[in-house]
């Protein structure tokens with residue numbers, strides 16, 4: 001009920017004030033409004049069970065056969081899965097832009113600028129796309145093309161890992177710089193990167209904390225479900241050029257480990273590559289590589305990393321923020337994921353529109 005109230009109030013803005021043509025482009029009101037709905041829900045309660053925020057929530061839709069998919073940029077009358085196509089995919093697409101591609105500050109500035117410029121006017125999709133690029137100064141054409149005009153999913157595969165010690169007088173090394181702490185990757189299915197960042201942002205006060213009378217059944221229910229691991233980890237932004245002097249190279253020679261990672265783009269949609277390293281001593285690191293790594297070759301990339309410690313395992317997209325439809329090829333050594341049958345068995349309860357008549361958590365509690 002809270003989600004629906006938030007959603008319908010949001011329509012005052014999209015599409016009523018920023019007045020897009022909902023008959024032609026349903027996603028411009030339902031998608032943008034569902035995105036704002038999720039932002040609002042997650043400021044209401046850090047554990048709000050939002051359905052159209054986290055990237056991994058759209059993967060079931062995006063791995064459907066192509067004849068059951070249309071691009072978001074499709075006239076509303078021609079869409080098969082209306083909820084996923086016009087609400088979920090555009091809303092989650094904006095969330096990926098905000099959390100993973102542009103960053104919150106740049107995204108929020110640009111999205112506000114779109115709303116400000118087009119209030120009481122009639123924007124088309126191109127007006128949104130152009131304003132986001134114009135206000136941010138970022139080239140996002142690749143993203144509009146991939147996420148809004150195509151049905152290609154993200155499926156980045158970690159094909160191979162080669163390991164060696166750095167030889168004496170090695171000429172080519174890649175340095176790692178710019179350490180900053182982030183929360184450890186989350187370990188349960190009820191959390192996502194937006195919720196983690198909201199918790200870390202000390203300027204945010206959740207409505208259910210500010211006013212305790214708002215702590216209803218679902219607030220208590222969510223508290224029982226979620227176990228949050230807040231152990232700190234480290235994020236590393238790799239430098240692209242060789243910055244070591246010969247003296248430094250000689251100092252590190254023989255003590256460093258080189259890891260050459262080969263990736264292939266099996267889904268067609270390019271995305272940033274996010275790597276979680278787990279070392280043999282149990283510590284972890286995160287490396288975030290911008291999407292431009294695919295610029296010269298959108299099918300395959302190879303990148304080498306230098307590590308002090310020996311790596312025990314590698315995981316791609318550990319926070320599930322790129323909507324990668326096949327997590328089975330995201331790890332080294334490779335891991336086995338649950339089969340579709342196991343996944344099906346592990347699911348319970350009905351979603352909106354599922355029409356199974358299954359009770360929701362509050363109904364089950366009352367019985």
Ligand SMILES: [Zn+2]
Pocket residue numbers: 007011029030033
């Ligand atoms: Zn709506």
